[in-house]
Amino acid sequence: MIPNVLKLVRLTEKSNKLSSELGQYTFEVAITSNKHQIAEAVEKAFKVTVTRVNTAVIRGKNKKSRQGRPSMTSNYKKAVVTLKTGDKIELV
Numbered sequence: 001m002i003p004n005v006l007k008l009v010r011l012t013e014k015s016n017k018l019s020s021e022l023g024q025y026t027f028e029v030a031i032t033s034n035k036h037q038i039a040e041a042v043e044k045a046f047k048v049t050v051t052r053v054n055t056a057v058i059r060g061k062n063k064k065s066r067q068g069r070p071s072m073t074s075n076y077k078k079a080v081v082t083l084k085t086g087d088k089i090e091l092v
Contacts, residue, residue, distance in 0.1 A: 005033045005041040008090055010078065023083045025091075031057065031077045038079045046089045052082040 007028045014027040029038055039050040060073040083089070 005030050005037050025081050025089055027079045029077050029079045042081050048087040049084040051084050052079045
């Protein structure tokens with residue numbers, strides 16, 4: 001297993017709605033991790049049962065510096081984890 005699979009929890013308006021209505025939580029994960037590793041990491045970290053994992057690699061956005069030089073933000077991988085009915089993760 002890859003150490004440090006979970007990087008951080010994404011707390012947005014959409015992810016808060018998903019967690020309250022459907023029991024889905026959004027995490028930023030290591031770009032090299034797969035669905036099985038993500039599910040195992042969430043189950044170990046929060047003591048819950050994962051039923052489904054959806055992943056997406058989000059492409060970095062184009063930016064410009066103050067001098068006008070082009071650059072990009074980093075790519076990252078997002079995982080939406082669905083928990084068994086009744087399970088809950090306390091984030092705050």
